[in-house]
Amino acid sequence: MDRLHIIGGSPLSGRIPVSGAKNSALKLMVACLLTDQPIEFTNMPNLADTRFLAQLLETLGVEVYWPRGSSTCHLNAAELKSTIAPYEQVRKMRASFNVLGPLVARSGHATVSLPGGCAIGARPVDLHLQALEAMGADLRVEQGYVKAAAIHGLKGAHINFSTVSVGATEHTMLAATLAKGETILENAAREPEIEDLAHCLNQMGAQITGAGTPIIRIKGVEALKGTTYSVMPDRIEAGTFAMAAAAAGGDVTLDGAPVAALGAMIAKLREAGVTVDADEAASTIRIRRNGTPLKAVSLSTQPHPGFPTDLQAQFMALMTLASGTSIIRETIFENRFMHAPELARLGADITVRGQEAVVKGVAQLTAAPVMATDLRASVSLVIAGLAAQGETVVNRIYHLDRGFERLEEKLGACGARIERRSGEEE
């Protein structure tokens, strides 16, 4: 099992290229199921999650051509050989569940394993299922699988989501592209990845308006066609490096950053006393902190355009070093503070009370062995390790490999002393 060894305490300096967005790529890849023509994705991040989804698509009959290390991925779903997404493949990665709607839209039926809960929360899929039912799918849940059929195709529906859900919004949007008639989604999620998916689907011939607002309209079409599409840059990866630079200190410029998608994060970093120069036209964000103390800043995670839950752990790592007390509220997932006890091993002072973490800043973190528990929690430990005195070992980094491409290489290029090693946990 791989682990990271980090010798902290030195500032970061240099440029970091931002990779394609995992959370966009996963839904874009699923869109290939909606057409029998080839699709080419560029700026595709090489991650455990995207490679894993490619394998599931292959199980369904999609021809995948994606050489190792390449950021261009070709998918061709000319003929599907299966409409069954097995437990082993959906259990390991929740985004796999999103093949359900497209398979039903294309083939009239599908059997897809329920994804189940995960470390950060229960994460039900009731909203996904309600939306597909509203579109005329006949659903049964048996032995952990959703069996769905719409032999005469899906039909447009008016759906008002009771909770803002990124996954349910994207899933329904995908399925509605081939439905008969118009689908209207109210209380839709507004995350930038939803706009990215809508742009790609529209390039494929879909008729979607309103993505990025709470009301999305999708006029169903007979068929979609192939396209070439560039995956948007990863705002969570960019935000993570911004916080690493802020925590370790130094001067780092992020290249190819989705500036407009990072408004809430940039505002919080500035409030904390970090100098942030964001240039939307150049797609760069420069982060500087040279000796200025960090100020404690409180926040509450919110659906976009609020502060993203996927950056909460990283911000907490930063706040462990601020002067004063910050209160961090997690409102999206019920169990997303597993990094708190691990950060405490590095000397952080954090008290978790339900959905709130009270972080009292300390003057210095000190190195320790720690354990990654989920994707963003893992990287928060890397951030803390970069700022801590001594050698921190982050164990179980397979979580990290789900969503960060060449992390050690990118940080190492800015002077971080970070190395991946294999073997027994430390």
Ligand SMILES: CC(=O)N[C@H]1[C@@H](OP(=O)(O)OP(=O)(O)OC[C@H]2O[C@@H](n3ccc(=O)[nH]c3=O)[C@H](O)[C@@H]2O)O[C@H](CO)[C@@H](O)[C@@H]1O
């Ligand atoms: C692959 C991907 O893009 N993952 C992102 C996606 O996850 P995901 O799409 O799973 O997150 P959702 O936006 O759906 O979840 C938001 C909340 O709604 C609840 N809910 C969701 C669906 C449902 O049917 N019923 C229900 O109750 C969830 O349990 C959660 O409490 O958005 C999250 C919120 O920005 C991010 O943290 C994840 O990184």
Ligand SMILES: C=C(OP(=O)(O)O)C(=O)O
């Ligand atoms: C929670 C995340 O991913 P997923 O929804 O795939 O679990 C994430 O990207 O932080």
